[in-house]
Amino acid sequence: MTSRAAVLRRGLPSWTVAALWTLALGLWGLSRQHSVWRDEAATWLVAVRPAGEIRHLLTHVDAVHGLYYLLMHGLFGWFGPSITTLRLPSVLATAVAAACVAVIGRRLAGPWAALGGGMVFGLLPAVQFHLQEGRPYALVAAGAGISTLLLVNLLQGRGRGTYWVAYGGTVLVCALLNWLSLLILPAHLVTLVRTRAGRGTWVRWAAASAAAAAGALPLILFSRSQSGQVAWIPPLTWHMLIGPAVLLTIGGLGALLDRPRKDPQREGPSQESPSQEGPHREGRLSVAAVGLPLLAVPQLGLIGLSLAKPLFLDRYVLFSMLGLALLIGAGLETAVRAASPRIPGAARWLGPALIAVSVVALLPQALATRSPGSRVDDVLAMTADVRRLKGPGTAVLFVPAERRDTKLVSPDAFTGLRDIALTRSPQESSTLKGVEADPARIRGAMLAQRRILLVTDSPDVARPPAGRRDRVKAAVLKKYFTVVADERVRGRRVTLYERLGAARPSPGSAR
Template identity: 65%
Template sequence: MPAVWTFLFGLWGLSRQGSVWRDEAATWQVAQRSPSEIVHMLGNVDVVHGCYYLFMHALFACFGPGTTTLRLPSVLAAAVAAACVGAIGHRLAGPWAGLAGGLAFGLLPAVQFYLQEGRPYALVAAGAGISTLLLVVLLQGRGPGGRGLGGRGLRGWHLTAHWAAYGGIVLMSGLLNWLSLLILPAHMTTLIWSRADRGVWTRWTAASGVATACALPLVLFSRGQSAQVSWIPPLTWHMLTGPAVLLAIGGAGALLDRPRAGRLSAAVVGLPLLAVPQLALIALSLVQPLFLDRYILFSLLGLALLIGTAVGAAIRAATPRFPRASRWILPVAIAAAMAALLPQALAKRSPASRVDDVLAVTSDIRRLKETGNAVLFIPSARRDTESVTPGAFTGLRDIALTRSPRDSGTLKGTEAAPARIRAAMLAERRILLVTDAPQVAREPGAERDKVKSAVLREHFRAIADAQVRGRRVTLYERRAPAH
């Protein structure tokens, strides 16, 4: 039920009225390159998402590019993650807690945002859910006589296969985004809290160690591309408000479960899963700014599990005195949550929910362009509009570009030196500029972009302008020479 519930939430408004924002545009353009071109690019940029790009390339090759192909993997992954929350909750706190936790996962605002995102974060959450469920199964299988809390024991090759699957899933998640390895200290905390025996510790150390060692080359290589995340702002007290609220909610749910050392419970699994990745990313961000909620989306599995535990505890407490009324606690809670979150849910499914829309200005480009006109992009990253919809730029000449994104193994191509760009611009009568709308634009940082802006300001005048969903296209005409 949680899987179907979350899947239907994901299908609702999946296309976002045909909009695609800049992060998804990166997936879109890279997925349409050949495997050799993708590997070439990964040597220069975005190696942290390499496995995801190759996966999406295969999907685009099979089903063709489109918003459904772009986002449906995230929808399916979020449904898997919700099912894992439901299964873990059922095992540790009963069927009501499992059902409530699984349904709550799909309702969380951050989950609703990223389950319709053409990026790997929902897939990482699915991997975290599967690995956590495997860990719970393994811990339950280590009770007296090899029989766990669920009455099922794991022996011989079954035990080995489960641990191998655990390590493999952790590795796959790490290859999709190496920050997902922060789940390992969360799982370690669960092992400590539940007083796992020596055999469990030995096998967990082996499985997690192999997974980490296999992912380590990616971690080290990606450090050389850290300039990609230089735009992330330093950590501030204001940025800690969100994690503090999540931890408060999760802590309240954990208290209702009455956790204690030596007992495997929803709180012993859920609270570390929520808290440890959040706190670890905060600590990492003190060294290098990295604090973005999407990097640890998987920690919300713990929050959903703890919410489900709280609802399950309420139902158990009410059942002896109000057996009929207790059955309505979960439906009423879900209905109230849906009503409260409906405005957010609608907003997250609108084109305005993202900082921009790569496709929004394509109709204006077609309307304003004339064959032979020049085109410029400020910053050069806004060339993603052309990479995603090359047909809209047919007949235009990219006068700053020396090597295309494909040929240069980059996302935005290689541009000429500032002096050459200036000379090329002064030789043009009309130039079409694609840039950010003022609401989201930043001051030009690269020298090339400063030269582009200066030449347009001093030697050209705007004769047409259109701004749509964070993108802007302006047609400039050369000023008449002064007499």
């Protein structure tokens, strides 16, 4: 009875609470009111293709996401293509990452660092945005959490040789999902330096890291031939550094507050054989030694890379938020321990109170992230307008050609509309958007139409036409057509044009 009572008093392990909490956050508003934005649409469009077509596509475009697309292809095959299938892997992966934060925090700081860090992780704005995304970045964060936990185990003398194999394999899988995740290796290197790891640890880490990097090298080299895909990323500017500066400031404060535990409760064996490389002495392995490099090095590394080639997007280093959550948790642990001797019962109410304040403070961000308007656009938003405006003999154009994703995700809405610019479909051309005719042929096809439905971006997010094809489309519509109807919905715009001098259709003909 005594043992059972002790178990009941302890309640659920902190990593379980963190995982369940994050899972609940992910399932809350998962469909975002049945909206899908352009990046997720790309995942959808590739994942529904046969595996052979996906492999052929990757030789032309998006090789950097090849493993993720094949994974989603398998999930779509097993469970069917749906918004839930699209986003649930990211939800589960984020829950795993939160659990890793909790376990590391418990090992290195204490119970409140575990609970606070694990629960805060899912509330961080960047994490909330990608928590419900049909893209690979949450999966990379989960892998980064697992590899960091494995490293902590090894530094504490808990691991075996197979842990190094698992460490290298996890880093490799993350690199195949997004090779910029290899920035975690210099972060772990800093941890090894700060903890004064032994020679044996250095040798094994170097071997595992080199194997992971070598395994990802072919993908890195091949993806450079497709670097035009990221040509749209703007050059680094000073205002883009404000976000990283704020994160590093918060993380630095957490590192200053972190203090080594005087009475760590380690699970498993507490001592190693004198002939083995034992666990680190007290205070040498801390949350600051693990969390601060994990936060700072990927952020600074991406900034450095962006000075040579614009690559600065926070999602590429989403996994660095693991370090921020660890440091916030350590700050909470320090606050509770500092208050306990002075305020009776502080350990019972201060931790929950601070966590509750964090939840309330970040609730507006959580609500905003789950709205369809939180993304640049909504691929599905204007399908109802397409159905309403299309009519017999109507043609359709897309500016830019990437906006064809609406038709590809919702083909039923475009039934009866002739895609007059398209010469080869995305499947036939092994591309994401298909191949369009040359500008002269597009102009001739447009002039042969009486009505044209244009699908494009709304003015607040649209960019000036960049290619000759798009400039020809805009010029012909302006000179020879007039606007009959114009609808704008969540980042997308659908406009019905009628040829000048043509009889205006009756209201029923546009439905």
